[in-house]
Every structure is written in C-alpha cells, then in structure tokens.
Amino acid sequence: MTAPTIDATADSPLEGRLNRRAPLLRQGWQELVEISRFRPLVHHLVSSSLRTENAGTVFGFLWWLLDPLLLMVVYVFLIDVILRRGTPDYPVFVLTAVIAWTFFAGATRTSIGQTLAKERLMRQVSFPKAVIPLAATTAEACHFVFGLAVLTVFAIPFGIVPHPVLPFVLVVAAVQLVLTLGVAYLLSALNVFFRDTQHLAVYFFRLWFYLSPALYALADVPPRFRDVYALNPFTTLFTSYRAVLIEHTLPDLSALALVAAGSVLVLVVGYLFFSGTEHLFTKLI
Amino acid sequence: MREERPDAIIARDIGVRYDLRLTRHRTIRQTVAERVRQLALRRTANGVPATRTEFWALRGVSFRLASGEVLGVVGRNGSGKSTLLLTIAGILRPDTGFVTTAGRTATLLTLGAGFEPRLTGRDNIYLNGAYLGFTHRKMDAIVDEIIEFSELGTFIDAPVTTYSAGMRARLGFSIAAFAEPDILLLDEVLGVGDAAFQHKSRGKMRELMERASALVIVSHSTDFILETCTRALWLDGGTAMAYGTPDEVVAGYTESVRRSRGPIRTVFDGAR
Numbered sequence: 289m290t291a292p293t294i295d296a297t298a299d300s301p302l303e304g305r306l307n308r309r310a311p312l313l314r315q316g317w318q319e320l321v322e323i324s325r326f327r328p329l330v331h332h333l334v335s336s337s338l339r340t341e342n343a344g345t346v347f348g349f350l351w352w353l354l355d356p357l358l359l360m361v362v363y364v365f366l367i368d369v370i371l372r373r374g375t376p377d378y379p380v381f382v383l384t385a386v387i388a389w390t391f392f393a394g395a396t397r398t399s400i401g402q403t404l405a406k407e408r409l410m411r412q413v414s415f416p417k418a419v420i421p422l423a424a425t426t427a428e429a430c431h432f433v434f435g436l437a438v439l440t441v442f443a444i445p446f447g448i449v450p451h452p453v454l455p456f457v458l459v460v461a462a463v464q465l466v467l468t469l470g471v472a473y474l475l476s477a478l479n480v481f482f483r484d485t486q487h488l489a490v491y492f493f494r495l496w497f498y499l500s501p502a503l504y505a506l507a508d509v510p511p512r513f514r515d516v517y518a519l520n521p522f523t524t525l526f527t528s529y530r531a532v533l534i535e536h537t538l539p540d541l542s543a544l545a546l547v548a549a550g551s552v553l554v555l556v557v558g559y560l561f562f563s564g565t566e567h568l569f570t571k572l573i
Numbered sequence: 574m575r576e577e578r579p580d581a582i583i584a585r586d587i588g589v590r591y592d593l594r595l596t597r598h599r600t601i602r603q604t605v606a607e608r609v610r611q612l613a614l615r616r617t618a619n620g621v622p623a624t625r626t627e628f629w630a631l632r633g634v635s636f637r638l639a640s641g642e643v644l645g646v647v648g649r650n651g652s653g654k655s656t657l658l659l660t661i662a663g664i665l666r667p668d669t670g671f672v673t674t675a676g677r678t679a680t681l682l683t684l685g686a687g688f689e690p691r692l693t694g695r696d697n698i699y700l701n702g703a704y705l706g707f708t709h710r711k712m713d714a715i716v717d718e719i720i721e722f723s724e725l726g727t728f729i730d731a732p733v734t735t736y737s738a739g740m741r742a743r744l745g746f747s748i749a750a751f752a753e754p755d756i757l758l759l760d761e762v763l764g765v766g767d768a769a770f771q772h773k774s775r776g777k778m779r780e781l782m783e784r785a786s787a788l789v790i791v792s793h794s795t796d797f798i799l800e801t802c803t804r805a806l807w808l809d810g811g812t813a814m815a816y817g818t819p820d821e822v823v824a825g826y827t828e829s830v831r832r833s834r835g836p837i838r839t840v841f842d843g844a845r
Contacts, residue, residue: 329703336700340691412686413704414663414678567666570659571591 319563323416333423337398338430356435357442359386367503377446377534380439384533385502385526387435392468392522393493395428399472400479400486403569407480410570417566418559421472429465436461439533451536460528460539463548467521470555473562480569501526521547579675581640581756581787582661586670589631589656589811630656631667631811638804640675640786645802645819647795647826653811654791658758661789676755676786679705686745690734694725694744697733701748715751722777723747724770743770750777757785795823 342348360383367382368374375381399421406420436457440450479485500522501509509517517523524547528539593609609628631653638644646654659665662678687704688697698719702712720729723744733741782788792798798805798819805822807814809829815822 326703326706328707328709331709332696332700332703336689336692336696340689343691409687409704411659411664412680415704415706570665 316563319416319418323418323422326416326419329415330419330423330426333419334427334430337423337427341427352431352434353438356383356387356390356438359390363503373504377443377448380443380446380448380534381505381530382503383439383442384529385500387432387439388464388525388529389497389500389502389522390435391428391432392464392471393497394431395425395468396472396475396489396493397486398424398428399476400489403476403480407569407572417569418473418562421469421476421562425465425469425472428468429461432461436533443533448534448536453532453536453538456538457529457532460525460532460544463544463551464525466548466555467525467551470551470553470558473555473558477562477565480572481565496520496522518543521550578639578641580637581642581676582636582638582644582672582674582789584637584661584670584672585635587631587634587657587660587667587672588629588669589653589660589665590668591628591630593626593628629811631660631808633670634806634808634811634813635670636804636806636813636816638787638789642803643782643788643790643801645798645805646789646791646808647793647798647805647823648808649830652808654808655760656811657806657808658760658789658791661756662758674756677706678756678758679749679752679754680758680760688733688741688745691732693732694723694729694736695720697744698748701745702752705752707752719744719747719751722750722773739767746774746777750774750781753781754785756787756789757781759788759790795827799823 342351345351347354360379363382363386364374364379368378402420402424403417406417410417440454444450475485475489479489500520501517502522506514506517506523506527524540524543528544531537531539634653634657636644646657648654656665658680660667660672661674662680663674664680687701689700692700695716698716699709699712702715723729723740723746725740725744728736728740733744736744790798790802802819804817805819806816807822807826814829815825
C-alpha cells in the first residue's frame with residue numbers, strides 16, 4: 289500500500305499552478321475576468337426574472353407601470369390632498385424620487401433574497417456567486433430605465449416637455465447604479481451570516497427614505513439640518529434627478545462627483561466583503 | 574512504476590474546516606455536533622481531539638491522479654468523501670493546501686438544481702448551461718440533443734412546474750450528461766427515470782466515463798470500486814488512510830470495517 293503522499297519532484301504543468309498564490313490585485317482581476325466569462329448567466333438570470341416576476345398576475349407587465357404610479361398616488365393623497373403641502377407639479381416631483389428609490393430598495397431586496405434562494409445551487413455548481421446580486425440589480429435597473437421613460441411622458445401634461453438636457457439623467461442613474469450594487473453586495477453577504485439583516489433593512493430603508501428629500505424638497509429642510517443632509521447620497525441624487533428631469537438644468541456637478549466617488553468606494557468595499565466571504569456561503573446551513 | 578501521463582488532479586494537503594458557530598440550521602447543526610461528539614470520543618486519526626467550535630471534514634489529504642484514471646473513494650458515512658468531491662469541483666474552497674484540476678470538472682449531483690420552475694424546459698436548459706459557464710452559442714449547438722435524450726417531446730416548451738419528478742430528473746440528467754466535463758465527479762452511481770431511461774442513462778454514463786479524461790467516484794460498493802476503478806482512496810475521519818491500487822485499498826478498508834464492528838456496538842451499549 290502506498291503512502292497517501294504525492295511525488296513532489298515530478299514535473300507537471302499542473303504543478304506550476306499549484307503553488308502560485310496570486311497577489312491581491314491580480315486575484316481581483318482574475319475574479320472580474322471570471323465574472324465576465326459568466327455574462328451569459330447574468331443575461332439569463334435577468335431575462336428570466338423579468339419574464340417570470342409578474343407571471344400569474346392579471347395585469348402582467350402593466351405592474352411595471354402600476355407599481356410606481358400607485359405609490360405616487362398614495363404620497364400625493366397624503367401630502368397634497370390631506371396635508372395641503374403640494375405644489376402644482378408635485379406628482380412629477382414625488383414620482384421622480386419614488387422611481388429612483390424603488391430601484392435602490394428593490395435591487396437590494398432582491399439581491400438579498402436571490403443570494404439566499406440560490407444557496408442550494410451554490411452547493412452543487414461552481415460559479416462566481418457575485419453574478420447573483422449583479423443580475424438582481426441589473427433587472428431592477430431595467431425597471432428603472434422603463435420608469436424614467438414613463439416619467440418623461442407623465443410629466444408632459446404638467447407642462448414639463450422633453451428637453452435636450454434629459455440624457456444627462458443617465459449619468460445620475462449610473463452613479464446610483466454603482467452605489468446600489470455596492471450596498472447590494474454588502475447586505476447580501478451580511479444576510480447570509482445574519483438573517484436579521486433582511487428584516488432590519490426594511491425599517492432602515494424606510495427611515496432612510498423619509499430622511500431623504502423624497503417627499504419634500506431640500507429647501508423645506510431647516511437650514512441647521514442641511515449639513516447633515518449633505519452627507520446623505522440620496523439628497524444629491526434626488527436633487528440631481530429633479531434638476532435634470534423637472535428644471536431642465538445640469539445638477540450641481542461637484543456634489544454629484546463627490547457622491548460618485550463615495551459610491552465607487554461603497555462598491556469596492558461591498559464587493560470585497562462579498563468576495564472575501566463567499567467561500568463560506570457553501571459551508572453554512 | 575507510474576506511466577508518464579499528464580496529471581488530471583493534484584491535491585496537496587487539503588483540509589476543509591467547518592466553523593460550527595457559523596452553522597445555524599438546526600438539523601444539520603445537530604448532525605455535525607453529533608459527529609464532533611463521536612470524534613471527541615474516538616479522537617481524530619492524527620490524534621488531535623476535535624474542539625467544539627470547529628470540525629475538520631477533511632484534513633491533510635494529498636493525492637495525484639493521472640489522466641485516464643478512475644479514482645474510487647471509499648469510507649464510512651461522514652468520512653469526508655462528499656466533501657472531497659465538492660472540494661475537487663471547486664464548490665468548497667480548502668482551508669489548507671491546494672487542489673488543481675486540468676480542465677473543467679462537473680458533478681452529476683447537479684440534476685435539476687438550478688431549475689426555474691416558471692420557465693419552460695427549453696429556457697431551463699439554457700439557464701443551466703449558463704450556470705456551467707457555457708455560451709449561448711455552445712448551448713444552441715447541443716440543445717436539440719439534450720431535448721431528444723430527455724424524451725420530453727413537446728413538453729419541453731411547457732413550464733417546468735408542470736413536470737413530474739421523473740420528467741425533471743430526466744431533463745436534469747440530460748443537461749448534465751451533455752455538458753461533457755473533462756473530469757467527472759460522481760457521488761454514487763445514480764439511476765434516473767423508468768427502467769428504459771435508466772438503461773439509457775447508464776449507457777450515457779459509460780460513454781461519459783470513457784470520454785472524460787479522469788473520473789472520481791464515491792461509492793459504498795467495494796465491488797463496484799474493484800471492478801471500475803484504477804486507483805482508490807480510503808478516507809476515515811477526514812484523513813486519507815490509504816491511496817493506491819483498488820485491491821490493496823479496499824482490502825485495508827474492509828478489514829478495518831470488520832475489526833471496528835465490535836467496539837462501536839460496545840460504545841452504544843455503554844451509552845444506554
């Protein structure tokens with residue numbers, strides 16, 4: 289019976305791969321290459337979630353339209369009709385924030401849910417787990433782009449006609465995409481270890497929404513709180529969306545650049561946390 | 574006396590550690606805790622008593638498999654056989670040591686694991702292929718063969734929710750079978766579907782086994798190992814007891830099983 293050891297002197301092409309521990313940057317690059325190799329998987333996950341999410345409902349794809357509009361109706365009723373704090377274009381004003389926030393909160397929620405739902409699969413197939421939050425966020429981004437199109441049409445009766453500055457909204461959306469993906473990675477990984485995350489996130493996000501100038505303008509915020517508000521990326525994001533979509537001006541670019549830099553940082557931290565802990569996902573349960 | 578063939582798998586000193594504090598699902602936790610208690614009684618093979626917070630499913634396992642070989646893994650329940658397969662497949666990352674494989678590995682454990690029930694069988698073939706890292710074009714090339722082999726006929730364009738368990742299993746097997754891995758990993762040789770399909774799937778399995786550059790098979794059947802394998806590995810308590818020709822390894826394993834029957838019963842009697 290031979291001892292269970294291997295012959296270390298033997299020369300083999302595999303041997304070369306065996307001892308090489310890639311440095312961090314190189315390893316990160318290899319991970320990105322691997323994720324991009326799985327682009328078809330992202331594509332299939334996105335298209336399957338878009339096709340099946342409203343299966344069995346009477347309105348089907350109409351829900352893409354109804355979801356933000358019904359939410360807007362609730363807020364308009366509350367703020368404009370009951371509290372009488374609205375302005376003539378308040379429906380457009382609040383719909384802008386609702387659509388953007390739905391993207392952020394929805395992408396995070398589905399990322400958390402899908403990462404858990406795919407746990408059984410993770411223990412049977414080897415694939416880069418980072419594609420799951422990426423696909424969930426991409427699917428929500430599709431809703432968001434659709435919502436923006438609806439918004440521009442919805443705004444016309446309010447006297448807000450499409451303007452050449454409109455395409456700039458995609459720059460703001462790109463910044464939000466980076467931030468959203470970062471938060472989705474962070475919370476998805478955290479939730480695998482602490483399932484409480486998904487419950488806490490619901491309340492945390494609700495509070496965050498109300499503390500952001502979504503239902504009200506930044507100008508309505510008492511001046512002594514403005515500095516604190518400036519720390520919230522959604523202050524800049526909501527204000528930027530409204531500048532482009534409603535006021536037809538370029539947003540405050542220095543504030544947006546700052547949020548963009550912060551969002552990149554969140555994405556790097558979120559992704560590193562996810563990729564650093566993903567090998568433990570299959571060891572849980 | 575080894576022939577000069579390229580390596581298919583090199584495993585060096587691989588260890589897989591489970592942190593029990595990270596395991597929260599009760600039933601499995603109890604299972605693992607049970608296992609730890611056993612280990613604490615018997616001590617692990619290398620003489621280190623297992624602690625309560627961690628559990629080594631594999632420890633210091635090394636072997637080297639040349640291409641063209643069929644490796645059979647034997648051992649009792651909980652000896653780390655499945656963990657070894659998952660580690661070779663890249664699903665579990667070893668906490669110590671390294672494992673490298675030449676080419677793509679696949680397990681047939683995968684049967685239908687990634688099915689999205691609301692999508693059609695055809696869409697699920699593409700989705701499953703994507704999980705395995707295949708391009709859309711590659712799937713276009715093999716999708717018809719998969720559908721034909723699965724014998725699902727027109728049902729292939731119906732949602733998978735409407736399938737019976739047997740239909741799902743057939744589709745799952747067909748996808749896995751046409752994925753054609755370089756290194757095939759099998760956890761027990763499985764039978765799927767009715768008698769006719771089982772016959773067909775066994776034939777396909779043999780074909781896969783011939784075409785794969787190397788195979789690793791976990792089996793409780795020592796006869797199967799002796800018949801099919803060219804190398805064998807015996808695991809016990811997560812460590813490799815022997816690695817060599819099937820005859821020698823299986824002889825050692827069966828001898829140890831025979832010898833240990835008495836003492837184990839005594840332990841249980843004492844506990845009652």
